[in-house]
Amino acid sequence: MSKTPRHRMKIYKSSLHLAATFLLIVAPFLFLLFFSKIEQIAVSSLFQDVFASILRLLIAFIIAAILAWVLAVLFYKGPLSHVALPIFDILQSFPEFAILPLAVYYLGRTNFTVIFFLVLTVIWPILFSVLSSLKLVKHDWEEAAEIYQLSGFNYFKKYILPLSIPGLITGSIIGVGEGWGAIVATEIIVNIKGGLGNFFQSHTQSPMITFFGILAVLIIVFSINKLIWAPLLDRSHQLMEE
Amino acid sequence: MPAIITLKNITKYFQEDHKNILVLNDISLEIQAGEFFILVGPSGSGKSTILRVASGLEKSFKGQVVLSPEVKKGDMSFVFQQFALLPWLTVYENIELGLLAKKISPKVKHEIVNRELKQFGLEKFARSYPKDLSGGMRQRVGIARALAPDPKIIFMDEPFSELDSFTAEELRQELLQIWIQRKPTIIMVTHIVAEALELADRVAVLTPRPARVEKILKNTLPRPRQMRSSDFFLLEDQLYQLIKP
Numbered sequence: 261m262s263k264t265p266r267h268r269m270k271i272y273k274s275s276l277h278l279a280a281t282f283l284l285i286v287a288p289f290l291f292l293l294f295f296s297k298i299e300q301i302a303v304s305s306l307f308q309d310v311f312a313s314i315l316r317l318l319i320a321f322i323i324a325a326i327l328a329w330v331l332a333v334l335f336y337k338g339p340l341s342h343v344a345l346p347i348f349d350i351l352q353s354f355p356e357f358a359i360l361p362l363a364v365y366y367l368g369r370t371n372f373t374v375i376f377f378l379v380l381t382v383i384w385p386i387l388f389s390v391l392s393s394l395k396l397v398k399h400d401w402e403e404a405a406e407i408y409q410l411s412g413f414n415y416f417k418k419y420i421l422p423l424s425i426p427g428l429i430t431g432s433i434i435g436v437g438e439g440w441g442a443i444v445a446t447e448i449i450v451n452i453k454g455g456l457g458n459f460f461q462s463h464t465q466s467p468m469i470t471f472f473g474i475l476a477v478l479i480i481v482f483s484i485n486k487l488i489w490a491p492l493l494d495r496s497h498q499l500m501e502e
Numbered sequence: 503m504p505a506i507i508t509l510k511n512i513t514k515y516f517q518e519d520h521k522n523i524l525v526l527n528d529i530s531l532e533i534q535a536g537e538f539f540i541l542v543g544p545s546g547s548g549k550s551t552i553l554r555v556a557s558g559l560e561k562s563f564k565g566q567v568v569l570s571p572e573v574k575k576g577d578m579s580f581v582f583q584q585f586a587l588l589p590w591l592t593v594y595e596n597i598e599l600g601l602l603a604k605k606i607s608p609k610v611k612h613e614i615v616n617r618e619l620k621q622f623g624l625e626k627f628a629r630s631y632p633k634d635l636s637g638g639m640r641q642r643v644g645i646a647r648a649l650a651p652d653p654k655i656i657f658m659d660e661p662f663s664e665l666d667s668f669t670a671e672e673l674r675q676e677l678l679q680i681w682i683q684r685k686p687t688i689i690m691v692t693h694i695v696a697e698a699l700e701l702a703d704r705v706a707v708l709t710p711r712p713a714r715v716e717k718i719l720k721n722t723l724p725r726p727r728q729m730r731s732s733d734f735f736l737l738e739d740q741l742y743q744l745i746k747p
Contacts, residue, residue, distance in 0.1 A: 400586035403559050407580045408651075409603035418599065422590040499590040501633050 284483045291479050295472045310476070312454040313447065316371060317439050320378030325432060328383050332390035332427075333420055348387060356380040360449050369452050374443070377450075381442040382435040389431025390424045397423060426496040433489045440481055504570055506535040506687050507655060512555055512565035514548070525551055526563070527712040535570070535654070536685045540698040543708030544747055549691040552713070553580075553657045556689065573655065576603055579648035581658040585640045587632040593643050594619070594628040600650040618646040621680070638669035645673070649680065658690040662697065674700060678725075695741050699734060700727055707744040717744050 292310065296303045335344035360377055367373045405419050447457020456477065463469040514526040525548040533539045541549045554560035556567055557578055579600065587596050597618050601611045619625045622642040632640055641661060648656050662670035678701065681688060692698050698705045699721055707716040719741060723733055 398586075400582055400584055401588060403554075403580065404582065404586040404588065404599070406559060407557065407578065408600050408647075409576055410599070411603065414602045418588070418591065418595070418602065422588075499631075502589045 281487065284486050288476070288480045288483050291476055295476055299466075299469050299472060301469070306459075309455055309459040310480070313443050313456040314480070316374055316447075316455065317378060317436065317443050320375045321382055321432070321436055321439060323375070324379045324383040324435065325386055325428065327379070328386035328431065329390055329424060329428060332387055332394060332424065336391050336394040345391070348384075348391075352384045352388070354380075357445070357449070360446070364450055369450050371452070373450050374446050374452055374455075377446050378439055378442055382439045385434035385438065386428065386431035389427040389434070391427070393424055393427025393430075394420075422499065426493075426500055429489065429492050429496050433485070433493070436484075436489075437481075440477065444477075504535075505532040505568075506537075506570045506573060507556060507689075508532050508566075508568040509552070509556060510566040510568065512552070512563055512567070514551060514555065514560070514563040524712040526555070527714045529565075529713065529715055531706060531715065531718075533687060533689060535687055538681060538688045538701055538703045539690070540702035540705045541689070541691045541708060542693060542695060542698045542705055542741070542745060543713060544710045544745065545693055547708045547710050548713035549693075549708060550583075550659050552708075553659050553689065553691055557655075557657045576651065577654040579651065579653040579656045581641075581644050581648045581656065581661045583660040583663060585632070585644040585664075587640060587643055587647075589632055592629050592631055593624055593635070596632065596643055597624075597647045597650050600647045604651055614650050618650050621649075622646045622676070636669075637665050638673060641665060641673060642676075645677065645680075649684070649686075652684075653686055655687045655689065658688060660691055660693070663692070663694075670697075677701070682725075695738055695745070696729065699723070699737055699741065700729060705741065707741065710746055716746075719744070 292306055293303065295301070296306045331344075331348075335341050335348075356377055360373075363373055363377070367376075401419075401423075405415065410419055443455070444457050444460060447455040448461050450457075451461075452458065456473070460470060460473055463473070509529055509531045512526050512529040513524070515522040516525050517523075529552060531539075531552075541552060543549050551560060555563050557580055558567070558575065559580070588599065591599065594615055597615045598611060601614060604611075606614075616625075619628055622645065624639065624642060624646065627635060627639065627643075632643065635643070641664070645661070648658075662673055665673065674697065677688075690701070702721055705719045705721060707719065708714065709716050719737070721737065723731075723737065728734060
């Protein structure tokens with residue numbers, strides 16, 4: 261293997277940055293502990309509910325991201341794109357929650373049902389973002405890739421993947437954002453054991469618990485955005501800068 | 503000597519607002535191996551389109567492009583007006599791009615990229631990204647990338663027009679040196695008459711749209727060319743009279 265020179269990424273710019281990162285990591289945990297203490301909810305069940313939902317969302321996101329990326333790469337150009345893009349547009353508006361009760365009836369109150377419907381929510385923003393970043397490719401770049409006959413793995417690694425990453429990240433941010441809303445609703449409708457939907461439903465009589473629960477979700481979302489998405493977005497913009 | 507690339511009766515239409523507009527009108531050219539061939543013409547005349555037809559980037563046209571048998575598709579390179587460097591790849595990786603399709607060992611690839619980096623004085627910038635380079639340095643990367651696969655034909659689409667005149671002159675001299683050393687066939691487009699005469703063995707003058715070949719001028723001035731000699735000025739006048747705005 262030849263060594264390809266690469267910029268070393270400097271992760272922490274200063275000790276303040278390091279401290280802020282640390283705070284972002286511990287804040288959700290601290291808040292959940294505080295929450296369970298104040299409202300006298302068992303710590304373990306609170307953490308289990310939160311992590312059950314995060315895990316479902318994570319799995320749904322990974323499946324949606326891979327599917328969206330593959331669909332976008334397959335259909336962003338070429339003769340099939342004229343057929344595929346309008347179909348995506350219609351499917352995007354498909355009211356998936358309308359068939360959720362039916363799905364519960366046939367598939368049961370399972371993780372599979374919840375994750376399946378989450379995928380249907382999360383996939384569209386990712387798909388359309390990747391599509392738009394691929395469609396905005398400079399004609400020059402396409403010609404360079406063609407004249408130097410990039411194909412197969414090199415085409416993937418040096419061309420399509422880097423090109424689609426900014427769209428993949430922006431789409432993921434929007435998709436996961438919608439996913440947080442959808443997961444609570446889906447879990448309530450499916451009435452699955454464990455998870456935030458279950459948590460909110462079993463505390464309907466307490467506005468305080470509902471309020472703290474929502475606050476906990478917001479803190480978690482904020483931390484994940486700051487820790488994961490914001491740096492990724494930054495980096496991807498840097499790489500595309502000309 | 504047999505031609506390395508021959509364009510036979512190339513005709514091409516563009517579609518604009520559902521109308522067909524003729525851009526290339528029956529272009530025929532024969533270019534010899536090792537020749538420095540330049541196309542000049544008014545802007546919008548279709549010079550770049552001829553390069554794209556000849557290099558295979560443009561596929562819809564009437565007529566024929568015939569390559570001599572020893573030229574394969576991977577033996578052609580292209581230098582773009584706006585460099586066309588991939589911003590997410592380093593200078594090193596951009597130059598390597600021209601070699602990725604070749605069946606050569608990573609070690610040899612590494613040697614070739616380093617050779618080109620050295621040739622163009624880019625060693626210090628190997629790990630930099632294109633956005634950190636000046637225009638002149640970027641086009642050096644563009645030319646290095648084109649030369650790395652040791653191509654038989656290099657197409658150049660106004661490669662110096664985005665650069666300031668000093669940098670452009672420097673790069674022209676570097677290009678001439680390399681052309682003399684390695685003897686690839688170069689087919690270049692420019693709208694600068696002096697540039698064409700400084701570099702080319704033959705200059706084809708195109709008419710305004712739709713482009714026809716008005717005349718092909720032989721430039722037998724000895725190299726290195728004296729750009730302030732009376733012979734050069736005579737030829738320059740001759741060329742100016744042929745180009746219609």
